[in-house]
Structures are given as structure tokens and as C-alpha cells.
Amino acid sequence: MKSRDMNHDWIATARTLSEALPYMQRYAGAIVVVKFGGNAMGDDDAMAEFARDIVLMRQVGINPVVVHGGGPMINDMLTKLGIKSDFVRGKRVTDKATVQVVEMVLTGLVNKRIVQAIMDEGGRAVGLSGKDDDLMVCEADDPELGFVGRPVEMNPQVLRDLFKAGIIPVVAPVATGMQPNETFNVNGDTAAGAIAGALKADRLLLLTDVSGVKDRDGNVVTAMTPEDVEAMIADGTIAGGMIPKTETALKAIEDGVRAVVILDGRVPNACLLELFTEHGAGSLIRPVR
Numbered sequence: 453m454k455s456r457d458m459n460h461d462w463i464a465t466a467r468t469l470s471e472a473l474p475y476m477q478r479y480a481g482a483i484v485v486v487k488f489g490g491n492a493m494g495d496d497d498a499m500a501e502f503a504r505d506i507v508l509m510r511q512v513g514i515n516p517v518v519v520h521g522g523g524p525m526i527n528d529m530l531t532k533l534g535i536k537s538d539f540v541r542g543k544r545v546t547d548k549a550t551v552q553v554v555e556m557v558l559t560g561l562v563n564k565r566i567v568q569a570i571m572d573e574g575g576r577a578v579g580l581s582g583k584d585d586d587l588m589v590c591e592a593d594d595p596e597l598g599f600v601g602r603p604v605e606m607n608p609q610v611l612r613d614l615f616k617a618g619i620i621p622v623v624a625p626v627a628t629g630m631q632p633n634e635t636f637n638v639n640g641d642t643a644a645g646a647i648a649g650a651l652k653a654d655r656l657l658l659l660t661d662v663s664g665v666k667d668r669d670g671n672v673v674t675a676m677t678p679e680d681v682e683a684m685i686a687d688g689t690i691a692g693g694m695i696p697k698t699e700t701a702l703k704a705i706e707d708g709v710r711a712v713v714i715l716d717g718r719v720p721n722a723c724l725l726e727l728f729t730e731h732g733a734g735s736l737i738r739p740v741r
């Protein structure tokens with residue numbers, strides 16, 4: 453058995469723990485899907501800290517699912533191999549050679565790095581992609597993008613089976629198609645939204661590199677309805693990479709996810725701060741109740 457450091461700095465102070473306990477009880481049995489993007493991954497210390505948070509979530513009875521990205525790691529490998537890559541509306545134009553590199557990097561290097569980090573922190577993790585047990589079946593999103601997938605059928609039973617066994621699923625956003633032998637590259641946010649929707653998750657946490665959705669003055673909007681988000685997209689306050697992210701949030705809520713939070717994954721203990729403190733973290737999007 454490997455030696456494992458089971459100390460969680462975050463719960464080292466009694467004050468924080470007493471604040472956290474009611475929230476931990478409230479979330480017992482909840483399904484929380486966490487999108488961990490390539491830009492949020494950082495160095496080995498940041499990875500270990502993220503893994504520690506996920507393990508703690510599992511220890512207090514939450515069923516976490518990690519859906520990861522890895523755009524920067526794909527870029528590095530494509531550069532090494534001399535393959536050029538372009539993005540259209542935030543999605544990578546993916547030809548045959550590129551989709552092979554995407555699958556190799558995401559399901560190999562990135563997926564196993566996260567699985568290993570969770571194991572090192574005392575959790576149990578199993579890595580899979582959308583291909584495993586047909587978890588995520590796609591069609592081509594747009595002919596202009598090549599092998600970029602749009603999820604059309606989800607089979608999340610394998611995730612529920614892993615929950616029952618106390619195992620944390622770690623999902624790479626690579627999917628199978630309707631035809632034999634098809635492989636699709638799926639945007640990480642899109643995959644996380646589709647998985648959260650299929651599970652009717654209690655929370656979808658989209659970790660990014662800003663503290664949340666900002667208004668015109670640059671202040672983070674802490675609570676929003678889907679209608680607020682639509683208005684901010686329409687008037688241009690939400691732009692660039694935040695558009696697909698917030699659109700993913702809207703679709704997930706439509707599919708039955710109770711709430712979506714967009715938050716800064718570079719902040720230490722970001723997921724725990726969101727789930728287990730009164731003030732939370734980032735921007736919470738949910739329907740008016």
C-alpha cells in the first residue's frame with residue numbers, strides 16, 4: 453500500500469469545519485460534475501490540491517464526476533508533431549490526424565495524470581472516455597469543424613455503477629459516433645454539460661481562469677437566472693470563451709441540472725469554497741424558484 457498524506461489543510465481550522473458541516477450534510481448523496489480545464493490544471497501542486505478537494509467531496513458522501521479538458525496539452529503535442537491547428541468559435545478544427553492526437557493526449561496523458569493524482573490523495577478513481585460503455589455518442593457538430601462532436605445520446609449508467617462502488621469517474625471528452633469506428637473530439641465544457649444533464653446533477657462546476665461572469669463594470673455577478681445570462685449574451689457583456697461556457701450552463705439547466713457555477717479553478721480549494729461555505733464562489737446560475 454502506498455503511503456498517503458490524508459491531511460486536508462482546508463479543514464484544519466475548527467471555524468471552517470463548523471461552517472462547512474451543515475453544507476457537507478446537505479450535499480450528502482449529491483451528484484457534482486466538475487469540469488477541470490487545461491488552463492486550470494497548473495503544476496503538480498495545483499493538481500494535487502484539486503485531487504485532494506475531489507477526494508474530500510467523496511469522503512463526505514458526494515458523488516463527484518471529473519470531466520477534464522486539456523487544450524494546452526493537445527497544442528503542445530500537435531506542435532511537436534508539426535500539425536497546425538485552428539479554432540472556430542472556440543472549437544478546434546479537427547481533421548483525421550488531429551483527432552488521433554486529441555484522443556492520445558486526452559485519454560492517455562491528461563486522463564491518467566488526474567486519475568493518478570486522485571489515487572495519490574487516497575481516493576479511488578477510474579478513467580474513461582465517452583467511448584467507454586457508449587457513455588457519450590456524438591454526431592458531427594458542423595461540417596466546417598471536421599471530427600468535432602455534438603452529444604446526441606448519453607448512457608450514464610456506468611457512472612452510477614462507479615458511484616455505488618465508491619469510485620470517482622474521470623472522463624476525457626472524446627466520444628464515439630453513430631457509425632462504426634468513428635471518433636469525435638468534444639469541447640470539454642460541452643461534454644461536462646451533457647454528462648451533468650444526463651445525470652440530472654445537483655451541481656455543475658465549470659472551473660475557468662476568471663472569478664466568474666462579470667458585468668459591464670467588471671464585477672462578478674454572484675447569482676443569475678438563465679434569463680439574466682441570455683440578456684448578457686445578447687447585449688455583448690458576455691463574450692468570447694464565456695459564450696460557449698454560459699450556453700453550456702443554460703443547456704444543462706434545461707436538461708435538469710439544479711444549478712451551474714462558473715468559478716476560478718486557480719483559487720485554492722475552489723470547489724470546497726463553492727460547496728461548503730455560505731458565500732460560495734463564482735457565479736451561480738439557476739432558475740428562479
Ligand SMILES: Nc1ncnc2c1ncn2[C@@H]1O[C@H](COP(=O)(O)OP(=O)(O)O)[C@@H](O)[C@H]1O
Nearest residue numbers: 489660661662664665666689690691692693694
Ligand atoms: N462577461 C464576462 N465575464 C467573464 N469572462 C468573460 C466575459 N466575457 C468574456 N469573458 C472571457 O471568457 C474567458 C473564459 O473563457 P475561456 O478562455 O474559453 O475559458 P477556459 O479556457 O477556462 O475554458 C475569460 O478569461 C474572459 O476573457
Ligand SMILES: CC(=O)N[C@@H](CCC(=O)OP(=O)(O)O)C(=O)O
Nearest residue numbers: 489490521522523543544639640
Ligand atoms: C472541440 C474542441 O475544441 N475540443 C477541445 C477538447 C479539450 C478541451 O476542451 O480543453 P480545455 O477545456 O482545456 O479548453 C480541444 O481540442 O482543445
